[in-house]
Amino acid sequence: MPFALTEHGVVMAANVLKSERAVTMSVEVVRAFVRLRRAITVKEAIYVRISELERVVGKRLDRHDREIETILKALDRLIETGEEPEEKTIGFLRERPE
Numbered sequence: 001m002p003f004a005l006t007e008h009g010v011v012m013a014a015n016v017l018k019s020e021r022a023v024t025m026s027v028e029v030v031r032a033f034v035r036l037r038r039a040i041t042v043k044e045a046i047y048v049r050i051s052e053l054e055r056v057v058g059k060r061l062d063r064h065d066r067e068i069e070t071i072l073k074a075l076d077r078l079i080e081t082g083e084e085p086e087e088k089t090i091g092f093l094r095e096r097p098e
């Protein structure tokens with residue numbers, strides 16, 4: 001089985017081994033653990049944000065895709081029939097005095 005140390009194990013080993021080199025190496029190993037933990041945390045945060053973004057954008061794209069499909073179908077109907085769409089007036093209709 002492989003041997004593995006946690007950062008706490010490295011600190012304990014440095015306390016037992018009193019040489020200058022052992023202390024220097026244990027400090028470097030602890031720093032590596034800290035960098036690794038930081039990198040994992042940052043990558044996890046980025047992964048969460050990307051997943052959230054994909055979810056939100058995916059919903060919007062689905063809705064927009066349906067709307068674009070509806071527009072294209074309406075355009076196809078207009079092209080097939082050759083009819084002009086009836087103009088709709090906007091606002092209130094007033095009765096004209098005769």
